[in-house]
Amino acid sequence: MELNPRDIVPEFWYNIIPDLPRPLPPPRDPPGADFSRIDLLRDIMPQEVLRQQFTVERFVKIPEEVRDRYLNIGRPTPLLRARKLEEKLRTPARIYFKYEGATPTGSHKINAAIPQAYYAQAEGISAVTTETGAGQWGTAVALAASMFGLKSSVFMVRVSYEQKPMRKTIMNLYGADVYASPTNFTEAGKRALSRDPNHPGSLGIAMSEAVEYALKQRWKYLVGSVLDVVLLYQSVIGLETSTQLEAVGEEPDVLIGCVGGGSNFGGFAFPFLGHGTKARLIAVGPAEVPKFSSGKYEYDYPDEAGLLPMIKMLTLGREYVPPPIYAGGLRYHGVAPSLSLLMQEGRVEWREYEEPEIFEAAKLFSETQGIVPAPESAHAVKAVVDEAMRAKRDGERRTIAFNLSGHGLLDLSNYESMMKRFKS
């Protein structure tokens, strides 16, 4: 059945919260708080974004202007079958992937940047800030801001800034200012630099810098992941996928995605939970940032400086500085509250893989399907390969669907370094 793009891009975002197996612990101020971080959110975020963060209706209407932009940047993204990968693995499994790399900025991040920039502009805001790890979120904010006539400033984790100069170029092309974080124009940045003048940076620190800067300038801060509202916006991925799979007469047995803060995973997989899927859900992360295996489920700050309210999540601690692994977008200490809860309940399984295995999977996918995955997304690919081999052992024709959250064409220096180190 041929589907028109307008029939695939949803009219409502899906919110998992009313369907969770137990109540989602709400954001909190810390004990003996000197000021209310929850109150501060009103200065930090666009009002409508904040309202959607706390209004937990199951379906939230996507404004027409936002849906138009989704269509305009090429949504729906394709759902493709990885036949050549299947053949190479000689697996009876059918492997489908949602290709979020097909957006102009190269990843799913634009899905959450567009509505936030739209709401900021609608409220008369003139400029926005954010942080970026891999550079994908910063690029998405830079583009979304320029679409709605806003200025933008992006704090980019220093290791990524150095590893990926081209990311900065794109953001500059879209009109954004880009700074290597930690900088010395915020208190959070100065503190980090005084601990270590060559601080590699972390998403937590960059986030604190962006929030602090937004407050100082009276701009708004756009959230890239972790908070419920971002998973809400990203639900376009899973809602589209569900329609597209249905059109080819498939129902998934396994759903897989990588996890930095949890937004592409939640956006991809949660709408299926909303439909009552029986599929297994697998969240994948790097062994170098072992939050699934070693994280604690407790209240912690999303940002390093603790300017944002505490949220209950799987976390390695806000001061955790991840090693400078190649997948910058996965270098984050926590996991989105709703995803953390589903992992605690055992509804979502997890895997952690090491860099060499990820590299192998990325190479295999590139050779068979021609798409170079973002190193973040390559984590999902590795789990897909394992599940496909498992289906083969079990002799079962399972349907595996995964989210290819972005392409890796701006991560080539990382791939080159991996090729040298792992000599394949």
Next chain:
Amino acid sequence: MRKLVVYDTLGFPTPQDFLKFSEGLKGAGCDIYEVGLPPKYAKYDGPVIRRSHQTVSKFGDLSGSLKEAVEVSKVPVVVLTYLEEHLDRLREFLKSLRESKVEGVLFPDLLIDFPDQLEAVVSKVRSEGLKNVIFTAPSVPDSIIKRSGEITDMFLYYGVRPTTGIPIPVDVGALIRRVRNMVRSDLIVGFGLSSESDLRSALRAGADGVAVGTALITELEGRGVTGGLALVRKYREILDGA
């Protein structure tokens, strides 16, 4: 008739004025009196109510005030306190409330931090001769809101904002309509409700009443008992007129 639930922190603003305020409540139009015990960690309270906790912490043991407040207020008293603080001596604690002639008890952290103990706690409260007021929030899933509506004794308390006293922009009407359709019990809405328009949209969306706290604490701080009671009367008028 719409119910007006009034919150004050035990012993606030001073033990004497607390009693005076308690005494005037019924006449001012309050139906249910919610008395908060100052907790170690006020997880869901905003800056204003936290400040009231600090104030009363200077007054020492206030358990006598609770008993007196019940006597003079002549409306049912519900005690608000965090379950976390009573877990190891829950029965003794409930007994002491009963001895003070308190009618019901509300644990704001029951569903959030101890969802697996919901049924056990509810029956323990009943077996000590007290009534349950279950506290729910927008982040509580449908299935649990429905169950809470079935087992709560006095009414279902629905906190529409993540913390008291901070005007986070929420769509009060939409939040209430979602829950209204799921429960038959009385639905009392609170947390950050104080503006007249918030109150009206809560009632229009099907709330059976409202709970107000932060605005009253602020009034008690600024204008004392007279101001506090005047504000209670004003809320009563809004409820009756809406």
